[in-house]
Amino acid sequence: MLKNIALQIATKSIEATLPEPAIKKHLQNFSATGQVYVIAVGKAAWRMANAASQVLQNQISAGIVITKYHHSQGQIPSFQIFEAAHPIPDENSLIATEKAITLVSNLSENDTVLFLLSGGGSSLFEMPLATITLSQIQKITDKLLRSGAHIQEINTIRKHLSAVKGGRFAKLIAPAKIKALILSDVIGNSLENIASGPVVADISSSEEALQIMQKYNINVEKNVWQTLKQETPKEISNSTATIIGSVETVCSQAKKIATELGFKAEIVATDITFPVKKMAKIVAAKANELTKKRSHLPCALIWGGETVVEVTGSGIGGRNQELAFTITKYIANLNDVVVLAIGTDGTDGPTDAAGGMVDGNSYQKLLNSNIDYQQILAENNSYTALKQIGDLIITGPTGTNVNDLIILLIR
Numbered sequence: 001m002l003k004n005i006a007l008q009i010a011t012k013s014i015e016a017t018l019p020e021p022a023i024k025k026h027l028q029n030f031s032a033t034g035q036v037y038v039i040a041v042g043k044a045a046w047r048m049a050n051a052a053s054q055v056l057q058n059q060i061s062a063g064i065v066i067t068k069y070h071h072s073q074g075q076i077p078s079f080q081i082f083e084a085a086h087p088i089p090d091e092n093s094l095i096a097t098e099k100a101i102t103l104v105s106n107l108s109e110n111d112t113v114l115f116l117l118s119g120g121g122s123s124l125f126e127m128p129l130a131t132i133t134l135s136q137i138q139k140i141t142d143k144l145l146r147s148g149a150h151i152q153e154i155n156t157i158r159k160h161l162s163a164v165k166g167g168r169f170a171k172l173i174a175p176a177k178i179k180a181l182i183l184s185d186v187i188g189n190s191l192e193n194i195a196s197g198p199v200v201a202d203i204s205s206s207e208e209a210l211q212i213m214q215k216y217n218i219n220v221e222k223n224v225w226q227t228l229k230q231e232t233p234k235e236i237s238n239s240t241a242t243i244i245g246s247v248e249t250v251c252s253q254a255k256k257i258a259t260e261l262g263f264k265a266e267i268v269a270t271d272i273t274f275p276v277k278k279m280a281k282i283v284a285a286k287a288n289e290l291t292k293k294r295s296h297l298p299c300a301l302i303w304g305g306e307t308v309v310e311v312t313g314s315g316i317g318g319r320n321q322e323l324a325f326t327i328t329k330y331i332a333n334l335n336d337v338v339v340l341a342i343g344t345d346g347t348d349g350p351t352d353a354a355g356g357m358v359d360g361n362s363y364q365k366l367l368n369s370n371i372d373y374q375q376i377l378a379e380n381n382s383y384t385a386l387k388q389i390g391d392l393i394i395t396g397p398t399g400t401n402v403n404d405l406i407i408l409l410i411r
Helices: 002-015 020-027 045-059 091-104 134-147 151-161 168-173 206-215 222-228 247-260 276-292 319-330 362-368 373-379 382-388
Strands: 036-041 060-068 079-084 112-117 177-183 239-245 264-272 299-305 337-343 355-359 404-410
Touching (some): 002 247, 002 337, 002 404, 036 045, 036 091, 045 112, 134 222, 151 206, 247 404, 276 404, 319 355, 319 373, 319 382
Parallel strands (some): 036 112, 112 177, 264 299
Antiparallel strands (some): 337 355, 337 404
16 A cells, blocks of 8 residues: 555654664764763653663763653663653653753863753753743743744744753853754754754844744733843853754655655655645645656655644644645545655654544545534644544654654655
8 A cells, every 4th residue: 555655664764863873873982081961851862861871881970861751761770761741841841950950060171961952852841030930931832832933933932931941051061061962853953943952052032032922922921021031142162062863864764765665756845844734735736746747656755844833723633634634635536645744753743643644535534424624624623533534643752853754655
């Protein structure tokens, strides 16, 4: 089946971005004169920390892992393991972050903090500035996520409300040195935006943060407004950072695997940030165009990045599920066409699904199941609809996080 092939391409591509090989490669010549502490934050934090533990072993004085609920895979020698909420921080985010701050406080200039960072860190790693509360951050984050704001805009706000984002964690670690190894889930791999840049200088400004709040009509209390006016660090001298994996990696692997399977494969883009509705039309237009040009088949078109959903309803879903669902109507009755949209971390939105995979028969299955297409979109309830017709992708946490992968496969 074509769906099985699409899933095979996606699964093997994601496996190629697992962080262990890259971590081991970058640490093979690691040396330090003083104590070594490890802080691993993000959805891939457990795998990154475990790999570092295998390489450095007793060189590590102590370490902390802060990851999403159900993403830990057990104990690691010398490490404390914490799990917290995503995409909105909770009390456990603060507890874990406070432990991390305590661990790296009062270090000397001879000491080194190995900082292992992956996507999801903006929520998992949090300590509000003293002038605001966790509850206020939660409400603002929720409003921004529902507004359709781009992740860079959301992270600009996060950085200006946090005591550990936007380079502020690096300031807490100083004078100790920081070696950061980063798995990117941000378009363009801008260091200051990955997990809101805890150990790199911030290029966003307070003025930009205030403009974003006005742009999306986010009304806040006076203390929050005043907090947003506090500027983030613009110079960091004790930190070096290296990208060890990104969306380009997963897309390149998808192209390689699809080619090996006999498809004419092309990476269309690795920097998509379109609204879901626009992206659905782009992918569907390609499907309709290429099914008419038989000389171009079989083909595989590949996109990477993150679409944006403006949440208007109270249903269950994620951006990849909504993209797959939206496309069903546009590719109805097309033969030998499959569209797969998957979050490389294995979790799409606040669901247990990684994404969705649909074909030319999916829309008819919706009709046969008495599912109202427009109502599902209005309620942002793609998970429920795709589950009912058997078009969800369930992988469980993958241990990596490099944006989303979209594959159009035509036999």
